[in-house]
Amino acid sequence: MPTESRELLAVGILGGKSRIGDRIETLLRRGRSFSPRASAKGVVASVIALCGLVLAGSLAPRWIAFAQQSPRPSFEVTSVKPLQRDKRTEPGRLRYSPQGIDFSNVPLSWVIGEAYGVAYDRVSSSDQRMRDTFFAPDGTAYFFDIAAKADHPVPKAQIRLMLQSLLADRFALVAHREPRVQQVYKLVAGKSGPKLQEAAAAGEPMCSFGPNGFVCQNVEMTRFTGMLSTLMDRPVLDATGLAGSYDFTLKFQGSQEGKAAVVEWLSSSIFADIEKQLGLRLEADKGAVDYLIVDHAEKPDAN
Numbered sequence: 372m373p374t375e376s377r378e379l380l381a382v383g384i385l386g387g388k389s390r391i392g393d394r395i396e397t398l399l400r401r402g403r404s405f406s407p408r409a410s411a412k413g414v415v416a417s418v419i420a421l422c423g424l425v426l427a428g429s430l431a432p433r434w435i436a437f438a439q440q441s442p443r444p445s446f447e448v449t450s451v452k453p454l455q456r457d458k459r460t461e462p463g464r465l466r467y468s469p470q471g472i473d474f475s476n477v478p479l480s481w482v483i484g485e486a487y488g489v490a491y492d493r494v495s496s497s498d499q500r501m502r503d504t505f506f507a508p509d510g511t512a513y514f515f516d517i518a519a520k521a522d523h524p525v526p527k528a529q530i531r532l533m534l535q536s537l538l539a540d541r542f543a544l545v546a547h548r549e550p551r552v553q554q555v556y557k558l559v560a561g562k563s564g565p566k567l568q569e570a571a572a573a574g575e576p577m578c579s580f581g582p583n584g585f586v587c588q589n590v591e592m593t594r595f596t597g598m599l600s601t602l603m604d605r606p607v608l609d610a611t612g613l614a615g616s617y618d619f620t621l622k623f624q625g626s627q628e629g630k631a632a633v634v635e636w637l638s639s640s641i642f643a644d645i646e647k648q649l650g651l652r653l654e655a656d657k658g659a660v661d662y663l664i665v666d667h668a669e670k671p672d673a674n
Contacts, residue, residue, distance in 0.1 A: 444529060448519065494663050547666060558599070
């Protein structure tokens with residue numbers, strides 16, 4: 372597959388969301404008692420003691436819960452390198468292996484989205500300082516090369532937890548989830564069942580969108596719905612129940628060409644095409660959409 376066709380879709384980095392048409396055009400191109408006789412000194416001491424007991428009692432469950440928390444797993448070796456914008460000669464890449472990650476030429480929102488399983492355009496921040504931290508004065512995002520290895524093979528879910536540790540350690544990332552109930556499309560299995568081919572082997576997830584539609588390899592449904600969300604008029608949520616990674620093509624069936632034809636397909640024909648070609652169905656509904664709000668982050672030291 373040509374390099375330009377393997378570029379992953381990324382829109383809406385740390386806030387800001389362009390119009391659908393603009394995004395398509397670009398593509399086509401996260402106890403004591405008290406006595407009245409007690410001395411004032413004794414009363415003060417008693418009050419302090421009582422307050423201490425109340426405070427200890429209220430915090431005890433939190434201390435216990437904190438003590439019982441398992442430490443978040445971490446990579447054995449990590450490397451984070453800020454990338455100069457004039458050195459960006461290739462599309463962003465995400466490579467996974469049983470022992471780690473190799474991300475090249477990616478903005479921070481990609482890394483956060485991968486770590487927390489949130490669509491890239493749902494990673495945002497209301498703090499202008501966060502934009503200043505990760506955007507150049509001309510509005511373009513800073514990019515990074517990030518490589519990390521575990522000391523033994525681990526499943527992808529574990530790698531995501533390790534990536535969360537990397538973000539906390541290297542970027543001082545503090546973020547919180549914020550579900551918002553809104554109008555959505557839910558991607559569900561069709562009446563005849565999914566028509567998807569499981570990916571032959573673990574590898575780099577790749578999904579491109581162009582004039583011919585979607586071409587996806589080794590892609591999870593959560594990633595595919597994240598891509599659909601950036602192109603359609605409302606968020607798309609994965610309700611297929613499919614947990615694997617798949618290779619598939621969703622062909623553009625429009626009779627016209629150009630951006631206007633693609634916009635029309637995404638608003639009408641794609642519903643029938645998804646069911647016919649993939650054995651899945653888009654249903655209009657209302658649901659809680661998970662957003663990740665960045666409260667704090669810092670530029671990392673390169674190493």
